[in-house]
Amino acid sequence: MNNLKKEKNIKLLQGNEACVEGAILAGVRFFAGYPITPSTEIAEGMARRLPRLGGKFIQMEDEIASMAAVIGASIAGLKSLTATSGPGFCLKQENIGFAAINEIPCVVVDVQRGGPSTGLPTKPSQGDMMQARWGTHGDHPIIALAPSTVNEILTLTIKAVNFSEKYRTPVILLLDEVIAHMREKVEIPTQKDIEVIDRKKPTVPPEEYLPFKPDSDGVPPMANFGEGYRYHITGLIHNYKGLPTSNSQEIDAFIRRLHNKIQKNVKDIIINEKYFLDDAKIALIAYGSVARAAERTVKLAREEELKVGLLKLLTIWPFPFEEVNRLAQQVDLIIVPEMNLGQMVLEVERAAQGRCRVVSYSRVDGELINPIEILGKIQEEISK
Amino acid sequence: MKQKKLVEIYQNNSVKISVDREWCKACGICIEFCPKDVLIPDNQGKPIPENIDACIKCNLCELRCPDFAITVEGVKEKDE
Amino acid sequence: MKTVIDDYIREEMFPHMWCPGCGNGIVLGAIIRAIDDLKWDRDKIVMISGIGCSSRITGYVDFCSMNTTHGRALPFATGIKMANLDLKVVVVMGDGDCSAIGGNHFIHAARRNIDLTAIIINNMIYGMTGGQYSPLTPTGRFGTTAPYGNIDQAFDLTSLAMAAGASYVARGTVYHVRQSISLMKKALDKKGFSVVEMISDCPISFGKMNKMRTAVEMLKWIKDIAVSKKAWENLSVEERKEKFVIGEFLDIDRPEYNERYNEIIKKAQKMGGNE
Numbered sequence: 061m062n063n064l065k066k067e068k069n070i071k072l073l074q075g076n077e078a079c080v081e082g083a084i085l086a087g088v089r090f091f092a093g094y095p096i097t098p099s100t101e102i103a104e105g106m107a108r109r110l111p112r113l114g115g116k117f118i119q120m121e122d123e124i125a126s127m128a129a130v131i132g133a134s135i136a137g138l139k140s141l142t143a144t145s146g147p148g149f150c151l152k153q154e155n156i157g158f159a160a161i162n163e164i165p166c167v168v169v170d171v172q173r174g175g176p177s178t179g180l181p182t183k184p185s186q187g188d189m190m191q192a193r194w195g196t197h198g199d200h201p202i203i204a205l206a207p208s209t210v211n212e213i214l215t216l217t218i219k220a221v222n223f224s225e226k227y228r229t230p231v232i233l234l235l236d237e238v239i240a241h242m243r244e245k246v247e248i249p250t251q252k253d254i255e256v257i258d259r260k261k262p263t264v265p266p267e268e269y270l271p272f273k274p275d276s277d278g279v280p281p282m283a284n285f286g287e288g289y290r291y292h293i294t295g296l297i298h299n300y301k302g303l304p305t306s307n308s309q310e311i312d313a314f315i316r317r318l319h320n321k322i323q324k325n326v327k328d329i330i331i332n333e334k335y336f337l338d339d340a341k342i343a344l345i346a347y348g349s350v351a352r353a354a355e356r357t358v359k360l361a362r363e364e365e366l367k368v369g370l371l372k373l374l375t376i377w378p379f380p381f382e383e384v385n386r387l388a389q390q391v392d393l394i395i396v397p398e399m400n401l402g403q404m405v406l407e408v409e410r411a412a413q414g415r416c417r418v419v420s421y422s423r424v425d426g427e428l429i430n431p432i433e434i435l436g437k438i439q440e441e442i443s444k
Numbered sequence: 445m446k447q448k449k450l451v452e453i454y455q456n457n458s459v460k461i462s463v464d465r466e467w468c469k470a471c472g473i474c475i476e477f478c479p480k481d482v483l484i485p486d487n488q489g490k491p492i493p494e495n496i497d498a499c500i501k502c503n504l505c506e507l508r509c510p511d512f513a514i515t516v517e518g519v520k521e522k523d524e
Numbered sequence: 525m526k527t528v529i530d531d532y533i534r535e536e537m538f539p540h541m542w543c544p545g546c547g548n549g550i551v552l553g554a555i556i557r558a559i560d561d562l563k564w565d566r567d568k569i570v571m572i573s574g575i576g577c578s579s580r581i582t583g584y585v586d587f588c589s590m591n592t593t594h595g596r597a598l599p600f601a602t603g604i605k606m607a608n609l610d611l612k613v614v615v616v617m618g619d620g621d622c623s624a625i626g627g628n629h630f631i632h633a634a635r636r637n638i639d640l641t642a643i644i645i646n647n648m649i650y651g652m653t654g655g656q657y658s659p660l661t662p663t664g665r666f667g668t669t670a671p672y673g674n675i676d677q678a679f680d681l682t683s684l685a686m687a688a689g690a691s692y693v694a695r696g697t698v699y700h701v702r703q704s705i706s707l708m709k710k711a712l713d714k715k716g717f718s719v720v721e722m723i724s725d726c727p728i729s730f731g732k733m734n735k736m737r738t739a740v741e742m743l744k745w746i747k748d749i750a751v752s753k754k755a756w757e758n759l760s761v762e763e764r765k766e767k768f769v770i771g772e773f774l775d776i777d778r779p780e781y782n783e784r785y786n787e788i789i790k791k792a793q794k795m796g797g798n799e
Binding site: 466467469470471472473476477504506507508509510511512515 | 527529530533538539540542543544545546547548549550553554557698699701702705738739740743744
């Protein structure tokens with residue numbers, strides 16, 4: 061038994077440190093960033109870890125440049141990640157759009173703090189949920205994940221890198237100040253225990269390579285710069301060759317494909333967890349640090365013989381429309397507690413299509429939502 | 445590589461001047477700055493090597509052409 | 525006949541989208557000729573641009589090429605170079621692209637002395653949007669957003685690059701094309717951050733607002749305002765107004781960023797540890 065104990069690599073890690081561990085395990089070998097609270101420990105961890113693995117870290121002159129460098133490094137073949145918080149996330153948006161339109165794998169960690177503007181640098185928030193979806197202009201596809209424990213930060217960082225490689229898309233990892241800075245016991249998996257996905261490479265010779273012609277899964281194989289496949293990348297809407305197009309048919313097909321490569325794979329991308337939902341008449345839908353409180357609320361409610369369950373969202377975007385729609389048919393009431401004025405509740409309402417009552421519970425004072433107040437909200441709604 | 449269309453070739457014993465009339469946008473740079481006044485404009489403003497015998501093969505027209513529309517090569521004996 | 529140029533371009537993209545007489549085409553020709561002279565492996569050349577007329581240049585060359593976002597060509601290039609040291613990375617920017625929205629990136633790329641070559645096509649105006657003044661528009665000249673004359677002072681990009689820490693700095697013009705090709709060759713071949721500013725013409729947007737309606741008039745003006753270092757020294761302050769020195773300003777060897785980072789890798793690996 062003693063041996064087994066030794067083999068397990070169990071550590072007390074801060075959320076941001078777990079993100080570094082996950083990134084390294086997933087094969088991230090390039091990080092470009094800019095110091096910003098409450099995400100800075102990720103940059104510090106990467107600065108320490110990457111050179112030991114022959115990887116590269118660079119502190120760029122600003123948030124915009126870090127996003128650009130991350131995309132550049134990915135095109136040249138290194139799995140790349142950056143980390144930031146609200147104000148920096150704003151600045152990164154234009155280049156996130158560039159990564160989306162050019163299908164460049166990369167991961168952006170946004171450790172959410174109170175906003176708008178400088179807001180509350182050291183206090184948690186879930187105010188960037190919609191920005192994660194719609195932050196850059198134009199219709200663009202995105203994947204966003206939101207862990208609620210330090211252990212989930214590690215596993216979802218690996219997932220985020222894998223999704224970015226598999227679907228050739230930027231992936232947003234939404235942390236919040238609470239889980240980023242809290243410390244929890246984490247079992248760090250060994251390399252052989254985890255699945256690592258690499259971008260698929262072209263199988264045709266360079267003269268036949270069409271860099272933006274999708275395979276049947278909607279994702280084009282990706283040649284890294286320098287591998288003998290000479291091609292063009294542009295933020296302009298482009299054809300299969302990667303050259304700008306103004307052909308309306310090509311444009312329409314291109315934009316729809318970008319979305320479909322995500323939408324057609326929602327089964328693979330959407331991850332969530334259910335607590336006591338089987339017989340539930342009241343459902344909580346929560347994510348991030350609020351999901352921790354909601355889980356506790358379920359236990360407290362069950363002690364009072366209230367049939368309350370929790371749907372914990374780990375994938376935020378694409379939104380689990382079908383799942384929430386089914387849940388809305390089962391329960392009488394859905395409560396969505398969030399550290400914002402009600403962002404994901406709007407999606408829940410859309411998905412519920414009026415099949416049950418949907419209620420928002422908001423907190424925007426920089427304090428974490430606690431289990432008792434969610435329980436109070438349940439009781440208040442029941443008595444209505 | 446596909447053949448360029450509409451390339452006009454002017455040649456004498458020592459030099460061959462090619463003008464791609466499709467790519468030329470008639471900016472007039474080659475004509476104005478030719479040190480030997482080899483080129484004159486046609487009715488569209490595109491160059492014609494009217495004085496090809498004066499050409500000293502300095503290639504400045506080719507180097508300054510923004511449209512890669514004019515080239516100058518020396519003619520070797522065996523090509524004649 | 526197949527020329528050097530034909531060998532390096534994406535012919536399906538021609539004739540290019542630039543206006544008659546636009547200096548962008550002249551600079552493109554010069555870059556291609558310089559690269560051809562260096563006999564580089566074409567699969568290892570990456571050309572990066574930002575946004576603007578000049579940035580369309582990357583669509584025309586048969587390299588790995590990338591037309592990025594406005595002002596950000598250098599940070600994209602920084603990531604590419606760091607990720608693969610075998611790549612030769614050439615960055616082409618316009619004057620607004622490089623010195624306004626991308627000004628900070630320019631300074632920091634020079635400060636790091638990262639092995640990139642920046643070629644700035646300076647036509648002193650925002651061309652694609654129709655002639656607004658840029659940080660390189662001379663004082664007193666006109667733009668659509670400077671209808672009463674530009675009151676800003678222009679940057680001297682070459683001085684800026686030298687002060688910030690570049691290894692090679694030069695200036696050419698689209699009139700002095702043969703000289704510019706040799707400056708570019710030296711810049712491309714230089715280890716570290718190298719800069720060639722190319723004074724260029726925009727008859728449509730700059731010329732029209734400044735009494736030079738044709739490319740020919742503009743090239744004559746450029747010929748006139750470009751002076752050698754020696755000639756510059758003999759000019760009075762008044763005579764120097766709107767004149768540029770052309771030629772080589774700096775060619776020194778300084779530690780390059782990736783070389784220094786490789787030392788970090790060695791150091792980190794020697795120290796070891798897992799966390």
